[in-house]
Amino acid sequence: MLPRMYTDLAHLWPLISDPSNYAEEAAFWREVVRKKLGPGRHHVLELGVGGGNNLSHLTADFDATAVDLSEGMLAHSRKLNPGVEHHVGDMRTVRMGRTFNAVLIHDAISYLISEDDIRATMETATAHLESGGVFVGAPDFFRETFTDSKICHDRASDGKIELTHIEYTYDPDPADTTYETVMFYLIREGKRLTVEQESHLFGLFSVDRWLSLMEEAGFDAETAEYPVHEDGHPGYLLVGVKR
Numbered sequence: 001m002l003p004r005m006y007t008d009l010a011h012l013w014p015l016i017s018d019p020s021n022y023a024e025e026a027a028f029w030r031e032v033v034r035k036k037l038g039p040g041r042h043h044v045l046e047l048g049v050g051g052g053n054n055l056s057h058l059t060a061d062f063d064a065t066a067v068d069l070s071e072g073m074l075a076h077s078r079k080l081n082p083g084v085e086h087h088v089g090d091m092r093t094v095r096m097g098r099t100f101n102a103v104l105i106h107d108a109i110s111y112l113i114s115e116d117d118i119r120a121t122m123e124t125a126t127a128h129l130e131s132g133g134v135f136v137g138a139p140d141f142f143r144e145t146f147t148d149s150k151i152c153h154d155r156a157s158d159g160k161i162e163l164t165h166i167e168y169t170y171d172p173d174p175a176d177t178t179y180e181t182v183m184f185y186l187i188r189e190g191k192r193l194t195v196e197q198e199s200h201l202f203g204l205f206s207v208d209r210w211l212s213l214m215e216e217a218g219f220d221a222e223t224a225e226y227p228v229h230e231d232g233h234p235g236y237l238l239v240g241v242k243r
């Protein structure tokens, strides 16, 4: 089941995340695609595109097709990325019936919580690439980089709604492959304050486990440095070239 952030609360997304904050991250994605594929207006498929914030910094360089499970989130991305073809689909099962030069999965890849989820998603990626095609993914955390008991908060307003968004991230059971982020939304509209909460479950795997599962799926797999996290924890892009 999709989290509320992407269903009944999806209208709050522009107050949770602003496209301008993705320029630095997107530069790493552009660079890795260019490094592997060379110059040219390559066609990328982004799975789990969300609001299309990261993608909005790549469309000047590449053609793009985008997939997400959430209609509400696709609506934001359609607005931000009018030249991109958008489709509803699950990254574990979607089949577009054509191939692309690269398959990208930004932070949405963090929602893969089991090795079977990862295997299915890697199959989706290989099904949409020719030999030499590139896969890039960026889980928020790896087992090695996870920091337990982390709080983030932010406030934004569009003049009508003021949203205070608080996140608490922790790992209730370090023996399994998941961690949890509890989200609180304080939604202030005029004189009315509504408080909503929910929990997101994310996958937690070591860098080596990711690379092994990518190799198993038919990629030559490696990491690239991705020093973009606000709290300073190390980040890596997972990069695979289809054999």
Ligand SMILES: C[S@@+](CC[C@H](N)C(=O)[O-])C[C@H]1O[C@@H](n2cnc3c(N)ncnc32)[C@H](O)[C@@H]1O
Residues within 6 Å of the ligand: 002, 006, 022, 047, 048, 049, 050, 051, 052, 053, 054, 055, 067, 068, 069, 070, 073, 089, 090, 091, 092, 106, 107, 108, 111
């Ligand atoms: C944090 S948002 C992505 C934001 C995006 N990186 C951006 O730049 O705007 C995560 C997205 O992953 C999507 N998602 C989660 N699981 C998915 C799945 N199995 N298949 C497709 N999309 C999925 C959610 O619907 C949500 O839109």
